Amino acid sequence: MNETIVTTENLTKRYGEHTAVDEVSLTVRRGEVYGFLGPNGAGKTTTLRMLLGLIRPTSGTATILRHTPGEPAAKRRAGALIEDPGFFPYLSGRDNLRVMTRYLALSDSAADAALDRVDLTGRGGDPFRTYSLGMKQRLGVAAALLGNPDLLVLDEPTNGLDPAGMADMRELLVELAGHGQTVLLSSHLLGEVQDICDRVGVISDGRLITESTVAEIRGMSSLYIRAEPVDVALAVAMRIAGDDAVHLLDGDALRLDVGAGATPGITRALVDAGADVHEVRTSERSLEEVFFEITATGDAANSTASTARSHER
Numbered sequence: 001m002n003e004t005i006v007t008t009e010n011l012t013k014r015y016g017e018h019t020a021v022d023e024v025s026l027t028v029r030r031g032e033v034y035g036f037l038g039p040n041g042a043g044k045t046t047t048l049r050m051l052l053g054l055i056r057p058t059s060g061t062a063t064i065l066r067h068t069p070g071e072p073a074a075k076r077r078a079g080a081l082i083e084d085p086g087f088f089p090y091l092s093g094r095d096n097l098r099v100m101t102r103y104l105a106l107s108d109s110a111a112d113a114a115l116d117r118v119d120l121t122g123r124g125g126d127p128f129r130t131y132s133l134g135m136k137q138r139l140g141v142a143a144a145l146l147g148n149p150d151l152l153v154l155d156e157p158t159n160g161l162d163p164a165g166m167a168d169m170r171e172l173l174v175e176l177a178g179h180g181q182t183v184l185l186s187s188h189l190l191g192e193v194q195d196i197c198d199r200v201g202v203i204s205d206g207r208l209i210t211e212s213t214v215a216e217i218r219g220m221s222s223l224y225i226r227a228e229p230v231d232v233a234l235a236v237a238m239r240i241a242g243d244d245a246v247h248l249l250d251g252d253a254l255r256l257d258v259g260a261g262a263t264p265g266i267t268r269a270l271v272d273a274g275a276d277v278h279e280v281r282t283s284e285r286s287l288e289e290v291f292f293e294i295t296a297t298g299d300a301a302n303s304t305a306s307t308a309r310s311h312e313r
């Protein structure tokens with residue numbers, strides 16, 4: 001599963017003085033769901049548009065399915081939902097897809113197969129204008145699926161959906177990946193995609209800050225401690241875990257960036273130092289927390305740095 005489906009090397013796009021995408025180098029491998037994450041305006045859509053050959057890079061290179069973006073062979077094997085697909089409101093979902101299958105010289109049955117993949121067969125005969133937002137997004141994914149592409153590129157596929165719609169979309173994406181399709185999706189809602197992505201690339205201000213698995217990016221688990229007096233607890237925690245790994249949280253709790261295996265030793269040391277221990281619990285940091293940290297510091301290596309404090313309860 002290590003075949004490379006997408007690579008970029010120092011991919012850059014400038015608009016006048018503004019650098020929208022700044023030397024981004026990323027890799028998407030076959031069969032994975034890759035989350036391209038970043039806040040609004042970070043450069044996600046611009047990167048995806050370069051990958052699809054919709055705009056030209058200012059410098060740097062990209063390869064998609066071993067082709068240059070925009071080459072007919074790359075277009076055939078990659079389906080995308082990147083801009084409003086522009087469905088006809090009075091045509092049914094099925095007929096909208098048929099307009100596309102005819103343009104792509106595919107059979108009408110490809111439209112039915114795509115409707116089926118996104119679970120819209122039952123409503124396929126209804127006019128597009130009667131669809132909910134979630135159904136419209138699903139039809140957009142169905143359009144991207146026409147021709148059974150190897151790679152799906154989806155720009156913010158959960159955007160604007162309610163929680164149930166998001167859950168449906170997530171389920172659909174996992175299912176697609178289960179069928180061997182590689183999925184590259186962008187999102188600014190990290191919590192929404194962390195459960196479905198195999199790997200993520202985090203972009204901020206046009207620069208790729210980090211690229212790794214969700215587990216790696218979250219780093220090790222944290223230990224939350226409430227003990228009194230807090231200054232005693234703080235001193236004990238810093239002695240055992242090191243100053244940089246200890247964060248004083250609001251409400252005089254402590255967060256320690258240590259593995260769960262450290263829990264018994266730290267609890268014993270607190271008690272030995274005469275502290276009253278009210279609570280000790282381990283928890284994994286969410287991608288959301290880590291994301292705030294690394295986009296604030298601009299450096300993944302600093303992801304446990306003290307900037308975390310302002311985002312913690």
Ligand SMILES: Nc1ncnc2c1ncn2[C@@H]1O[C@H](COP(=O)(O)OP(=O)(O)OP(=O)(O)O)[C@@H](O)[C@H]1O
Pocket residue numbers: 015018019020038039040041042043044045046047188
């Ligand atoms: N055609 C353009 N001309 C000038 N600036 C542009 C153009 N397209 C994008 N930009 C700028 O490039 C930056 C990145 O935009 P982009 O749309 O790629 O961000 P994004 O991460 O997709 O954000 P969002 O989630 O809001 O869509 C923004 O500052 C945007 O204003």
